[in-house]
Amino acid sequence: MSLFSISNRMINKSLIKNCLNYCQIATALRPKKGKSSRKEAQYFSDAKRVRTVGGKGGDGCVSFLQLWCNERAGPDGGDGGNGGHVIFQASNDVRNFNHVNSVLRANEGGIGSAKDCHGKNAKHTVIKVPIGTVIRNAEGLIVADLANADLMFVAARGGAGGKGNRFFTTDTETSPKVCEYGPPGEDCSYILELRSMAEVGLIGFPNAGKSTLLNALTRAKPKVAPYAFTTLRPHLGTVQYDDHVQLTIADLPGLVPDAHRNRGLGIQFLKHAERCTLLLFVLDASSPNPWMQYNQLMHELEKFGGSLAQRPQLVVANKMDVPASAGNFEQLQQQLRQPNLLGISAKMGHNLAQLLSSIRAAYDRHKAQEEEQRKA
Template identity: 85%
Template sequence: MVLFTHSSRFLWRTVLSQNQVNYCQLATALRPKKSKSTRKEAQYFSDAKRVRTVGGKGGDGCVSFLQLWCNERAGPDGGDGGNGGHVIFQACNDVRNFNHVSSVQRATEGTPGSAKECHGKNAKHTIIKVPIGTVIRNAKGAIVADLAQADLMFVAARGGAGGKGNRFFTTDRETSPKVCEYGPPGEDSSYVLELRSMAEVGLIGFPNAGKSTLLNALTRAKPKVAPYAFTTLRPHLGTVQYDDHVQLTIADLPGLVPDAHRNKGLGIQFLKHAERCTLLLFVLDASASEPWQQYRQLMHELEQFGGSLAQRPQLVVANKMDMEASAANYEQLQQELKDANILGISAKMGQNLAQLLSTIRSAYDRHKADEQQQHNI
């Protein structure tokens, strides 16, 4: 079942009143021809990470005196040390999560100075790529950076400056200084990285509603799927590619339980996952008794959480239409949701998945068009 709510419902009624949606005119999702890998490694992504950043130590200065064949006391010629490298976070489109980010990030040290006034080489900066939409908080929880656009950078830890050699301390009174500076250490700071824009589409539903099976059928992701009851504890990501070179990321979020806004179950952690998605796709179990109550309970949790989460563009999907109990519930579901455009699907059998992908794409395009229109105003 597919249902548009809130702001997108009026637009969806207008489209239906004018013409029936022709999915052949929309962008078509490309189905992969290559079979999935049989590796059974756990595939999940990290959308929050605590990182310690240490800037590079500056190079030490040098104490040296030049000795020539014609002048054994030519004077001090110790060079300065090189500067230590910075630790920098850069937003880019190449990464989607923080799986590649280690817990401790250390920049390289500057090279020490040498004789004949040879300065040490400055260390290269350590640039860590993070997804667009990364929010960086300091140890006190305050937001210090919001990398909302590509190529934005944040210097997390500055490297130490290079130490001065004895040539630097030469004066008219002190012509032969025998002192130099040690390179100071770099900054040592701790941050918490949070991913605000996790995916374009987030699957929301109660445990065992078939979210992992749906993600497995739509994308090349390999979430755990089993015939017994269990719930996903870590979100999984999958990508859908369309024939017009547009890619939409779908996230299989952990199952939501009643009173999640009171931090029951995964609670606030789950709702924060949903808050980072652009489009919310509700997955209901059509074989369960009164599946429309699942949607009402899910909406209640989103509204109690606060913010604009309940006003996000939403689609509602009734899954498990291949089971016997789903047919009777589907008729009752049509009566309970009279204003909805209902579409029954089966993620296990692959029923109506192509139409679902087209609907997701059209809803996403309308949302982006509305955002662009509001931005122009």
Template identity: 80%
Template sequence: MGLFGGTAPLLRQFTQICKTFHQNQANYGKMAAALRPKKAKSTRKEPQYFSDSKQVRAVGGKGGDGCVSFLQLWCNERAGPDGGDGGSGGHVVFQASNDVRNLNHVSSVLRAEPGNNGTAKDCHGKNAKHTVVKVPIGTVVRNAQGLIVGDLAHADLMFVAARGGAGGKGNRFFTTDTENSPKVCEYGPPGEDIKYTLELRSMADVGLIGYPNAGKSTLLHALTRAKPKVAPYAFTTLRPHLGIVQYQDHVQLTIADLPGLVPNAHRNKGLGIQFLKHAERCTLLLFVLDASVEQPWTHYDQLMHELQQFGGRLAKRPQLVVANKMDDEASAENFEELQRRLQQPVLGISAKMGHNLAQLLINIRASYECHKSQTEEPS
């Protein structure tokens, strides 16, 4: 009995392992569910915005001045000029990097360091270090006329935004056979001063589109760890907020809460063109409609009209439609009419109460994977 008494626990453990293995085999191939965040949200009060476009001014470093000096030795008081040249000013360089995700850290004025001045005894000034500013991969650089002058599509790709001035020559440089003791030198010229507009080609995988006060910020707060401002009045969101949803298979999708859109936005009414440019940098568009208002289907028609008037392929992006605020009493009847008029799948949710959010995350992942498989080039 002592010989076989310890085999029963091992047998039960082996049976449990086999049962778990068969369950995993049965669930293999199904859509991975989203992981709910276990960690508590931050208590930080300051909102963290997402900057996908910024106007900057790049100023190159000034070149160092040359030096006027004459060497004096104990045996020769007129040994000749020995003024050194100034050092070159630094450049302002944009570098694509995986370390940054947005343009919040980029200052509006970027200045490079100046070069050091030349000194006596033929000592040249030190060249200044270049100011390297990291930007997200896919950043597009436009000049003051709106033309694309740089496309940082790959990691470690660099774009010289402003060149520094060259160092000025000292009086030693101007020594000739006829002029043995020149008393002139050059001042270091200033660096380039150029204005640019930095834009991100891709901001988020999913963009929330809807009328003001439709519940977009509440939905982002319920799906992710983001903390956008939530208030019962229009235009609460003036700048995009981003949140990340992580699935069981370690896939992460970013969701952007965009400012509310109003009629005639393509004519720059409200946030206008700025809002539409935010939506243009999202892969999947998620229309959030307020099911508690009268005729919510007219909101969808107006939103599609604005996207079509903006031009490009924005209106042809893959999209999902959700009817929010289903916890309201007037939403049930509007939801049925909304499904009939739109003639496409509409998911009823309640971002405030957390109703049907798990199904929404599954639909988002399925639509994203479908779009990704269609855009991938065949090998």
């Protein structure tokens, strides 16, 4: 057998092996670096009220040209430059509004000068915001929905540059001594809301173990305590898979009955889950009748309206390390009759690897369905 045929067989075997590995579901990579030891928590700013002020236009100039051969060569005052705009741009580089100041001002335009020199136009102030940002005006009406990357919204326009005295020259008025001041830019107030915050949203009753689960799956450090409403603001964590795909998991505030009527955190909670791609229901298996929690959660999502209740979802029963959870889990399987129901223990790390694989499989199925619908 020649060396050429042996090398061809080795190449074919490697291609088949790579193809099989590619077809399998990617596994999550456990972080090797330890978590930070600082005590202060990093909060996720998902709503912010801002004031945007456009740049003032540059003033025009009053000037008359004087030459060695003609001391009255005429007006030569230049125009002022335009003020900058304040623009919001959707970007993948940011996740929240922590970097956005309460007052955003654009630069002023340059003033005109002699010899018909116009002032410099100011650069626009571009503020990057996360994808899925909804912008409301002072009356609460939605004026922009930055649902895709690189979409822009002009929040405040800058003032136009003022005209110099050269602009006002006519046949009857050859030596005007007037110019325009640059007008101020627009001054507007907006409310920024983030609705597309994560690929996976953890939904459950207070004290169901959502923060503990996020702490076990990612490098996030949410507050964990044995009492209800520990999480008052959403926390984010990222899971990285071996095929370089990253999925963001959001620990959302706990849901209580009648949340669609704004009880508890109410609407503030439900708006976080409105644009999550996948909903992960976290049930407390140690509590009596855990299937009632799932029914109540689905009832609140249906009452909230929209297509929130029809989102792809996974159901997990947490706190399986508690002795009373084994019997409740069997009854939960009989009541829900979901084949993908998984029993986990976020505190002890039981079945977390299988949970990450299930999340990735459900996410890939949803993306494949969206691609088929887009082509159709």
